[in-house]
Amino acid sequence: MMKKINPKIFMTLAAIALTLAAAFVLNGVLDSYLKRILNLCAIYTIISLSLNLVNGFTGMFSLGQAGFMAVGAYSVAIFTVPIELRPSSFYLVPMNPFLARIELPLIAALLLGGLFAALFALVIGFPVLRLRGDYLAIATLGFSEIIRILFTNMQSITNGALGIKNVPPLSNMFLIYLAMILTIILLHLLLTSSYGRAFKAIREDEIVAEAMGIGLLKHKLLSFVISAFFAGIGGGLYGALLGTVDPKNFMFTLTYNFVLIIVLGGLGSITGTVIASFIITFGMEWLRFFDSPLRLFGVVIPFFQPGLRMVVFSILLMVLVLFFQKGIMGQREFSFDMVRRLFPRKKENAS
Amino acid sequence: MKRTMAMLLSALMSISIFSGCQSSSGGDASASDVIKIGVFQPLTGDYAGGGEIEVEGIRLANELYPEVLGKKVELVVVDNKSDKAESATSVARLIEQDKVTALIGSYSSALSIPAGNIIKDAKVPALGATCTNPQVTLNNDYYFRVCFIDPFQGTVAANYATTKLGAKTAAILQEVSNDYSVGLANFFKEDFIKITGDPNAIVDIENYQTGDKDFSAALTNIKSKNPDVIFAPGNFTESALAVKQARLLGIETPFLGGDTWETPDFLSVGGAEVEGVTFSAFFDKNMATTEEAAKFFEEYEKRHPGQEAAAATALGYDAYILLLDAITRANSTDKEAIRDALAQTSNFLGVTGSTTLDANGDAVKDAVIKVVENGAFKYLDVVSAQ
Structure with a gap:
């Protein structure tokens, strides 16, 4: 008895292969500007997905992502800067002699960053996840600030306010897109497993979920820790892309960028998050012409000056939120069935 | 209701696409006799105040000196939102899309450092006006500045x-x-x-x-x-x-x-x-004795009567005129030639006094000591760079 290969799985695999191949080829073709935007899109996708796991799928309102990103970014910065370049960053207080001798390849540092972030989440999670709603948001926000202030003051490890420079710049699109796709696949597998269904049950109603025999703290903690892991990876990539990290980079306002993305994409939708990350990152760049002076029929229009971009962006957001209250995708996911439904007539003709 | 809104939205978008094309095609028409200088500054966000006054000086200089080597100088000003990632992206944009010959920026060293790698890779000469952190120009042959360092x-x-x-x-x-x-x-x-x-x-x-x-x-x-x-x-x-x-x-x-x-x-x-x-x-009106300074204060007074020019404005102005001077000395718009000319800058007389660039690309110049007296800043002393 031959098992029939599901055409949908085949299509998905093809799409993944196509994305990776495109990333590999485009890496050598595109100019550094487009590459940078596409890389940012992928990194924002990873971080937004990690936030969506907690906020959208498990129904907890967490605002700690900037802190977990900082942990990841600092792991990459501390371990990947070539040893001979370190004194030029650490010119006030020399680097901790134990750390100063360790140099790791980027991937090892990324994973380490993810693990550190997860460890932090585990420690924070035990007391904090007993809180609900707004209280949880405030507590996680506070913890992300604590991480930032710790990093500001651990001079011999993080170089304090001066930050770490000379992080080997990462511009390899293939690696970043591979990380993004792995994140999507792993999260998809997690969310379709029994754990994922438990997360969603907790999101819908905690009391019912508990009555059904779902351990609340255990599952919330699991979701929180996994989210922190991916936020750490995303933060590490973010630090490597910029080539420099400093504590001011990880103010709590950074988290709101990702809250914006998941609300726009749909709380509880993986594909929605991916779409929203790309739309927002590209949109911000595309709207740049509002910032440059505009001549229409030889007349300079006075509104077009730096800053207008943000006004237009905010108006577009308001319109989107007013008319798509559940975001672009809501809780639905993009699927190949959806495409088929979009073009019903075409299919009929074909068959 | 939803449909009308959607229609309105798409109409707005298509207008903006159309107008976007217009402005860029206008710039391309006479590309050969225009030199583009990219300016990346925080014009929104935390550092907007500082970015604004620096751009003011650059624009003033551009008004007074609109041409070099017989070509028109066009400023392309972009906002980096006081955000590091955005700062790097905006510089990549200036280099790749606007094809600028040189760059000026940015207020705040933290915003200048992430742009440094891109500037180095693309080999485009860049000039900072007020970023004083030593790390900005360190190990970067293409980044210079007109201010002294911390x-x-x-x-x-x-x-x-x-x-x-x-x-x-x-x-x-x-x-x-x-x-x-x-x-x-x-x-x-x-x-x-x-x-x-x-x-x-x-x-x-x-x-x-x-x-x-x-x-x-x-x-x-x-x-x-x-x-x-x-x-x-x-x-x-x-x-x-x-x-x-x-x-x-x-x-x-x-x-x-x-x-x-x-x-x-x-x-x-x-x-x-x-x-x-x-x-x-950085400087004081009393110390500024160069011809350029007299011109600067006169023109600034004309445009902003009764206002005192900030140091960042004067330094922005100096960055622009030094860049033009380097282009004149290089006698070409080739980026390498401009870089070499910038590196050889010595005793350039700007608004903020004499500027000499050292091996790191940092300005060696005098500092001023000021004191607060009767609710105003008063010039007290000058400390020579030597």
């Missing part, structure tokens, strides 16, 4: 404290979350110890965070150590509050600071209590 300012303060104030001991009050403050404090400490020859000359180092309002604990500690001078570089609001609270606690020790204090807000927050504090600054 170590020099620390040295200036230490020299002033020991020679003019006769200080034997000093205390430091630093904003620990601000790289500028921490850097300056450290260079001051090193030089102060070197000059006095006493390893214990720094009697106390106190930290505070950006946004702090109450400094009494730190100030009480300082008071008990009884230093001859207090060095307190940092953001102007916090610094003004700290000085104010020190005076209320009965600390009469002189305060020294850095260039960030030179803002009207420092005076309005500090009030009568900041009278007599001294700080190092």
